Ligand SMILES: [Zn+2]
């Protein structure tokens with residue numbers, strides 16, 4: 001299925017490595033935790049963690065089988081969106097939240113249990129809620 005942008009040209013392009021990092025962070029999975037999920041041999045851990053950091057470095061594009069493994073054992077990631085970010089022209093990129101890289105096909109859940117919506121400024125309502133809670137806590 002092809003994901004067309006809902007708000008084309010509104011934001012700078014999201015890069016595949018940003019997408020991986022933002023989806024990992026949105027799932028609340030640290031790099032050491034992801035390494036544990038992907039490889040259960042403790043002696044491999046350091047190598048796996050090093051590779052995972054490379055995955056999130058500029059210019060890196062992951063092979064399909066790696067994405068499938070991440071999706072199965074690590075955290076949910078929309079492989080079709082990743083592919084689009086790698087291959088499609090920027091104005092055909094799907095609209096993703098700049099804060100957590102969610103999309104209308106993979107929305108977050110806001111505090112009241114609703115699906116997030118995408119705001120004009122490029123973030124989603126779940127990220128906005130989180131930012132507001134942070135500001136309130138700082139002010140308190
Ligand atoms: Zn968001």
Ligand SMILES: [Zn+2]
Nearest residue numbers: 102108116124
């Ligand atoms: Zn969202």
